[in-house]
Amino acid sequence: MLETANNDRQTGGPAGGRRARRHAETRAEILEAAWEIARSEGLAGLTMRDLAKRVGMRAPSLYSYFASKHEIYDAMFAQGYRQLMERWEALDLPDDPHDLALVAMRLFVEFAVEDPARHQLLFQRTVPGFEPSTESWAVAQEMYQRTLVAPMAAIGITDPHLLDLATALGTGLADQQISNDPGGDRWLRLIDESAEMFLTHARSRKRRR
Amino acid sequence: MLETANNDRQTGGPAGGRRARRHAETRAEILEAAWEIARSEGLAGLTMRDLAKRVGMRAPSLYSYFASKHEIYDAMFAQGYRQLMERWEALDLPDDPHDLALVAMRLFVEFAVEDPARHQLLFQRTVPGFEPSTESWAVAQEMYQRTLVAPMAAIGITDPHLLDLATALGTGLADQQISNDPGGDRWLRLIDESAEMFLTHARSRKRRR
């Protein structure tokens, strides 16, 4: 081995060490395989055996990368929120409030629908004994700030009630699409109308104050 | 035994036979116990052993009443929809469209929130291999007709898009309340405002035609 002079031991070494880098790469591979299984078998259908098989390992070897199955769910949870944030940052944001609201709602609903298992993990949290770690929760909170609170403030909406109403509308469209018309577009087609309804409502409340 | 002269054999006898009646009663007891377990342990936490213990049986005895665990889920599914329908029929329905929409939305959301496991079974269907039978689906369809389509038609709303928008709004409020503020009322407090927003929107669309 070439790294005998390299004194990073196990996973505790410097972030750029060859061993640590390889370790992180394998972790990423495992997570990618986990998403694939979750997508095809359902979130609860993810098992250590299947996961190991898909990355060309035996089940016990996974424990060199994750301490438990819950830790894998936790990493997926944080990764999912980061994905949504990156998707948001990559957008070309329009100035017009109406368009901005529409783009935001469309992003959220389409993100949910394109991977129902991910939506279930991130927003419904119906996995038997799983609770996200505080670190992963922090990622979720940051997403909420950056992709909802901040842009809404930019178009003059700061009332917490209205933010909650917006999230209800978004998850409602997503959940209905996923549960009652998987693969179709029955609720996807209502995104524009919903955004418009919401904005009109928000404006009328503001006027009334 | 007293029913030697009674010629209803097994479960195939007349609906009023003593044996059949007893059988139906036990089935109902089992279902009630199943709901209790689902509420406390989660829908996926329901096991035949626990269920049997709660009704004072051993697990194999349950198979005299239900052919499989899926059949139990299926009976719960139909029962849940019947409950919602009965709840609706028991209401004192107001004539005013605004009030009617509000009452309907409130019923739906509160029904969901008061038993999240039931909501999950009926409206999210995230139980691993469970698909409702065609009979149970028919019950669900009837609920949809009687508690949504008909009353909406009564207040002049027949556009299918608007019905879908209404269900999205209802499930959205319910899901957010259950997932992000269990035991609280953060989204419950938005029911009135949501109903109002929806009605205003529906009226404006009608006017535009």
Next chain:
DNA sequence: GTCTATATTTGGATAGAC
């Protein structure tokens, strides 16, 4: 780090006596 072997638990379902 990866493997084989295995502990341990759990859960659905069936066989067959009573």
Next chain:
DNA sequence: GTCTATCCAAATATAGAC
């Protein structure tokens, strides 16, 4: 209809050799 005794399968996780 209910029981005891089991079967069978699946799943997480650990021990210990290499």
